Amino acid sequence: MSADQEEAPAELARLWRLPVSTSGLGRPAALDTERVVRTGVELADRDGLAGATLPKIAKELGVSPMSLYRHVGSKDELLVLMRDLALGAPPEVETAPGRWRAGLRQWAVAQRLVNHDRPWLPRLPIAGPPMGPHEIAWMEAGLSALSGTELDWAAKVGALTLLSGYVRHASLLAQEHAQGRSETGLSQEETERAYGRTLARLITPDRFPQVALLFSSGLFAAAPDGAYDDPATDHDFVFGLERVLDGIAVAVDRAQAPTGEGAATGTGEGATP
Numbered sequence: 001m002s003a004d005q006e007e008a009p010a011e012l013a014r015l016w017r018l019p020v021s022t023s024g025l026g027r028p029a030a031l032d033t034e035r036v037v038r039t040g041v042e043l044a045d046r047d048g049l050a051g052a053t054l055p056k057i058a059k060e061l062g063v064s065p066m067s068l069y070r071h072v073g074s075k076d077e078l079l080v081l082m083r084d085l086a087l088g089a090p091p092e093v094e095t096a097p098g099r100w101r102a103g104l105r106q107w108a109v110a111q112r113l114v115n116h117d118r119p120w121l122p123r124l125p126i127a128g129p130p131m132g133p134h135e136i137a138w139m140e141a142g143l144s145a146l147s148g149t150e151l152d153w154a155a156k157v158g159a160l161t162l163l164s165g166y167v168r169h170a171s172l173l174a175q176e177h178a179q180g181r182s183e184t185g186l187s188q189e190e191t192e193r194a195y196g197r198t199l200a201r202l203i204t205p206d207r208f209p210q211v212a213l214l215f216s217s218g219l220f221a222a223a224p225d226g227a228y229d230d231p232a233t234d235h236d237f238v239f240g241l242e243r244v245l246d247g248i249a250v251a252v253d254r255a256q257a258p259t260g261e262g263a264a265t266g267t268g269e270g271a272t273p
Contacts, residue, residue, distance in 0.1 A: 057078075170237050
């Protein structure tokens, strides 16, 4: 074990699964951090975040709750450990010069899919900057996508923070919409059509002229079946994602422009989906 590993705080050692010294000899411990955290993730996948408490993990493992504290220091630490494990490995992203937008799109869509498969994940509190090995691997992938740009490090980190924040918000919003629809039994497309029909009867041009034009446009009636089945191609998600990428494109173009040329034009690969 290196000196750095020996000096790592216990929480960081557990997060990175660094070897820890054990006193005495005898049989290996029946539990370790990996098993405890993996059980927590499995329970959260099955029962939601409320099903992944330390007492419920202990019951699932057939041990006393107090025995878990040798491997997980607290409830808050458990959530940090679960988040990193649940994220898994990042995708392979485009890293070629001029392909930063495709790379960030792959990065964002992959996060959206993870959040869809594990809806409890975006509900975890943000305890601080990325610290775990999977979180750092996702950071590496995002920075790699931006490696061909002239953005400075602060701008690159800002772009990733903006993008991941958008994905998290979109994931939570999709969950809330789904929960609302579960009470009616309607699909998203059916909900939009019903919304359009109902409001079109109530909105008058003299009071809400622009909204009246919106509802008379047929936009909501035109929602095709299956338009929201794939979270990666959901129209609302994709529209917002492309607008965030448009904003990052301005910063990329500005960083590449020679000094004194002024504001970015937004042209080139960075300006189009």
